[in-house]
Amino acid sequence: MNKxxxxxxWFIGTLAFALVSMLVPLPGVLEPFKPYWPALIxxxxxxxxEDRVNLGLAFMVGLGADLLNGVVLGEQALRLCxxxxxxxxxxxxxxxxxxxxxxxxxxxxxxxxxxxxxxxRVLAGASLPPASWWIAPFVGAALWPFLFLxxxxxxxxxxxx
Amino acid sequence: xxxxRDESSPLFAGNAAGTLRLIVYLALAxxxxxxxxxNGWLWHLRYGASAVVEPVYRLAGLPAExxxxxxxxxxxxxxxxxxxxxxxxxxxxxxxxxxxxAAVAxxxxxxKELLDTQHSxxxxxxxxxxxxxxxxxxxxxxxLNMGARDGVKxxxxxxxxxxxxxxxxxxxxxxxxxxxxxxxxxxxxxxxxRSGLRTVAYGSRDGDQLALxxxxxxxxxRAGDKLLTSGLGGRFPPGFPVGEIVSVAPAATxxxxxxxxxxxxxxxxxxDVLLLHDQAEPDGPPALVKPMGPPRELMSNGTxxxxxxxxxxxxxxxxxxxxxx
Numbered sequence: 001m002n003k004x005x006x007x008x009x010w011f012i013g014t015l016a017f018a019l020v021s022m023l024v025p026l027p028g029v030l031e032p033f034k035p036y037w038p039a040l041i042x043x044x045x046x047x048x049x050e051d052r053v054n055l056g057l058a059f060m061v062g063l064g065a066d067l068l069n070g071v072v073l074g075e076q077a078l079r080l081c082x083x084x085x086x087x088x089x090x091x092x093x094x095x096x097x098x099x100x101x102x103x104x105x106x107x108x109x110x111x112x113x114x115x116x117x118x119x120x121r122v123l124a125g126a127s128l129p130p131a132s133w134w135i136a137p138f139v140g141a142a143l144w145p146f147l148f149l150x151x152x153x154x155x156x157x158x159x160x161x
Numbered sequence: 162x163x164x165x166r167d168e169s170s171p172l173f174a175g176n177a178a179g180t181l182r183l184i185v186y187l188a189l190a191x192x193x194x195x196x197x198x199x200n201g202w203l204w205h206l207r208y209g210a211s212a213v214v215e216p217v218y219r220l221a222g223l224p225a226e227x228x229x230x231x232x233x234x235x236x237x238x239x240x241x242x243x244x245x246x247x248x249x250x251x252x253x254x255x256x257x258x259x260x261x262x263a264a265v266a267x268x269x270x271x272x273k274e275l276l277d278t279q280h281s282x283x284x285x286x287x288x289x290x291x292x293x294x295x296x297x298x299x300x301x302x303x304x305l306n307m308g309a310r311d312g313v314k315x316x317x318x319x320x321x322x323x324x325x326x327x328x329x330x331x332x333x334x335x336x337x338x339x340x341x342x343x344x345x346x347x348x349x350x351x352x353x354x355r356s357g358l359r360t361v362a363y364g365s366r367d368g369d370q371l372a373l374x375x376x377x378x379x380x381x382x383r384a385g386d387k388l389l390t391s392g393l394g395g396r397f398p399p400g401f402p403v404g405e406i407v408s409v410a411p412a413a414t415x416x417x418x419x420x421x422x423x424x425x426x427x428x429x430x431x432x433d434v435l436l437l438h439d440q441a442e443p444d445g446p447p448a449l450v451k452p453m454g455p456p457r458e459l460m461s462n463g464t465x466x467x468x469x470x471x472x473x474x475x476x477x478x479x480x481x482x483x484x485x486x
Contacts, residue, residue: 023221025295034295055186062190066203067210068217069295073203074193081190085183124198127345127366 007160011052014041014151019065032132035140038065038076039083039113043106043144044151046087047095058084072124079116083109099145107141204331211333218294218304218336225293229432285438287311289319291431292336301344301364303327305434308335316396318437324402324425325349325390326434341428342403343369351403352391356381359391362403362422369429371404371422378418382409388422398437 018041026034038061046053062077070076086109087094094105114137122128197203207214289305307313309332317329319339327347330340342349344364351362351373358380365372376382386406392399404422412419 020217020221023217023294024224025221025293031295055182059186059190067207068214070203072194073197073206074190077193078187078190081183081186085179089179120194124194 003160006158010155010158010160011045011049014045015061017041019061019068022065023069032130032135033139035136035143036110036113038062038080039110040106040140040144040147042080042084043087043109044148046084047091048152048155050088050091053084053088055081055085071121071126075117075120078120079113082116083113086112099148102148103141103144106144107137110137110140113137207331208333211335215308215333215336218292221294222292222304286320286435287313287438289313289337289434289436291434301341301347302330303339303341303434305329305337305339305436306335307436308333308337310334312438313337313436318397318401320401320435320437321426321431321433323427324404325397326424326426326428326431328396329436339434342371342424342426343428349397349403350391350393351388352399353382353406354387354389355383356386358382359393362388365421369424370407371424373406373420373422374412374417376409376418376420378411378416380418382406382418382420384408388425 015038018037021037025031042053042058042061058080059077062075062080063073065076065080066073090105094102097105114134118129287307289307292304292306294304303319303326305313305319313329313332315329315332319326319328325342327339327341327344329337331338340347342362342364345366347364348361350359352359358376360373360376362371362373371388373388384406388403388406390397390399390401390403402425404424406420406422409418409420411417
């Protein structure tokens with residue numbers, strides 16, 4: 001019982017951490033390199049613990065993220081829903097990919113996410129972002145193996161699901 | 162446990178129910194976006210949820226705050242001494258200027274009393290700190306640690322020691338968001354200090370610059386010209402530095418000149434900013450100068466300016482853009 005509660009708090013804690021680190025500013029030079037943390041953490045959980053992550057959760061996390069830093073309400077909800085849907089659909093395959101292949105898949109998902117943002121923003125009448133805006137998905141994909149191993153290791157250490 | 166999980170996610174999944182759910186959620190998100198785009202709900206919601214949102218902003222601002230504190234704590238003595246020295250010199254210079262200004266300001270005050278105008282040179286300001294929070298992919302917003310409870314209102318101009326930074330866009334109970342003058346959606350009425358030409362400076366689409374897209378072709382604008390707020394529109398008080406022109410080129414259409422300007426304020430380095438209170442001039446354009454023959458500027462220029470230019474320039478007053486009334 002206690003273990004279950006701990007694992008639930010761990011789950012919620014990582015998501016909250018993702019939202020806060022999305023808000024933390026980096027120095028100006030590093031700014032375009034900031035990965036989209038909520039997407040990475042949600043991806044991890046949708047691969048590792050499918051019964052917790054569903055589209056409803058992705059939608060709620062997205063709404064929370066929009067509330068914190070969104071341009072329009074529902075933008076990140078849409079992005080995270082699309083991301084989690086694809087991840088859940090190909091979950092069984094993604095999980096057994098070797099790490100480099102998984103990283104490439106994550107890169108594709110993050111690029112797809114950026115394209116979605118671009119469509120939404122252009123439709124909303126915003127200007128095109130600079131070229132450096134496309135670096136973030138690559139940084140996110142490059143961080144993926146480390147993030148995955150770190151979270152897996154912590155989970156094993158805490159002995160939680 | 163494992164079995165049921167496997168059933169819900171077969172190796173090559175493709176169930177219609179999941180897709181349907183996705184479509185429903187996506188539709189919901191799109192509806193929300195459209196409604197929010199039209200009505201701006203996000204900020205009402207943010208205001209309502211401020212008890213949750215603001216602590217998160219403060220939390221997210223902690224690393225930046227920590228780095229700032231650390232950089233002071235671990236800065237070596239020499240750098241601090243140098244900085245101190247520089248600040249002393251600046252203060253000395255500023256005080257000297259101020260002393261010289263005091264007499265002029267007093268004289269100005271007396272003349273204004275004679276002319277019976279309300280405008281005063283005193284500043285009614287409030288000091289605010291910038292919270293280091295990253296709001297969205299476009300970096301044209303700042304978060305301040307003052308909000309509705311401290312008397313901040315949307316539309317208040319925000320300045321730093323060097324010039325205008327932007328205006329308060331949205332207010333939460335104890336924080337507020339500033340829209341910077343470099344935001345592509347922002348426009349500020351300016352006057353070119355040297356020639357007195359009035360125009361509008363927009364935030365440029367590529368980064369930390371200002372764009373002045375519609376300067377008449379025949380006017381004299383050079384790189385290095387200073388931009389001041391003109392006070393038109395009633396939002397920004399007149400006479401504050403806005404930026405300095407870095408380049409001028411004819412527009413692609415050939416109808417206007419386009420200038421790019423660097424903002425005077427330290428837009429991405431300021432830690433403390435000033436919020437201006439009750440400085441705005443009354444709304445509406447200033448009284449027109451009565452047209453009596455060709456304006457003086459045209460004669461000195463010696464060029465035949467188009468009609469639009471002459472109307473703009475005939476309404477122009479020297480430097481600060483104040484019109485005696």
